[in-house]
Amino acid sequence: MTIYFYLEREQPYGCFSNFAPYGFVLDHRYWLTSEHYFQAQKFVGTPYFEQVRQAPTPKDAANLGRDRSLPLRPDWDNVKDAVMWRAVLCKFQTHAKIREILLATNSALLVENAPHDYYWGCGADGSGQNRLGQILVAVREHLRHGSTSEARSSADPLPTPRYTRGLGHLAQ
Numbered sequence: 152m153t154i155y156f157y158l159e160r161e162q163p164y165g166c167f168s169n170f171a172p173y174g175f176v177l178d179h180r181y182w183l184t185s186e187h188y189f190q191a192q193k194f195v196g197t198p199y200f201e202q203v204r205q206a207p208t209p210k211d212a213a214n215l216g217r218d219r220s221l222p223l224r225p226d227w228d229n230v231k232d233a234v235m236w237r238a239v240l241c242k243f244q245t246h247a248k249i250r251e252i253l254l255a256t257n258s259a260l261l262v263e264n265a266p267h268d269y270y271w272g273c274g275a276d277g278s279g280q281n282r283l284g285q286i287l288v289a290v291r292e293h294l295r296h297g298s299t300s301e302a303r304s305s306a307d308p309l310p311t312p313r314y315t316r317g318l319g320h321l322a323q
Contacts, residue, residue, distance in 0.1 A: 152257075152258075152259040152260070153259060153260045153261075153262055154256055154259045154260070154261050154262065155262050155263075155264040156168060156261065156262070156263060156264065157263060157264040157265055157272075158170075159171040159172070159209075163252050164252070166246075166248075166249040166252055166253075167253070167261065167263070167283075167287055168263075169184060169185040169186035169189060169209065169238070169239075169283070170184060170186050170209040170210070170213075171184065171185075171249075172184060173185075173242050173245070173246045173249060174245075175188075175241045175242050175244075175245040175246075176241075176245075177237065177238070177241045180204060182204065182238075183206075183209070183212075184209040184212070185235075185238035185239055185241075185242045186209035186212050186213055187203065187204055187206060187209060187212045188204075188234075188237075188238040188241075189216070189231075189234055189235055189238050190203045190206075190212045190213055190215060190216025190217075191203040191204045191212070191216070192224075192230075192231075192234045193216050193221075193223050193224055193227055194216075194221065194222070194223075194224065195224055196224075197221075197222060199215065199221050199222070202215060203215045203216055232282060232286070235271075235282070235283065235286050236286050236289070236290070239283075239286050239287060239290050240290050240293065243290055243294060244294070250294060253287065253290070253291050253294070254291060254294060254295060256291065260284065260288070261284040261285075261287045261288055261291075262281050262284045263281060263283040263284050265279070265283075270282055271283040272284075
């Protein structure tokens, strides 16, 4: 079974969106959404970090994070999956209601149906990498098996499952 999600207002799976309003504390700071955390990590050590963290909405945080006139951290491509893992894991560890929704998906493939995102989502034609969906599946398994560690570090990156074709079956 495949579960598609995208907009935070969609029920019951809108909570899988990084724009969903489920705040948490991570790295000694409060984050309004996982989008805020993810986008701010692009600017660690700069004034833009706090600007993104304090953005009024997740859309504002995303717009700041996607602004290529701002100084993106040089290792971003190497750490972005680990950053997303930490945000998503913390969000679901913090909120029992959405943790239960995630766990209730059992073994379903989770797909971010983002038409313009071929990395985090499936893209318009389904050929995207769906990394957010893969991270949600990995977080689900992590929570299901009762691991209590807070989050993976960038030294312990999420394994990258391979698709055999588009959003078809995961290769083993």
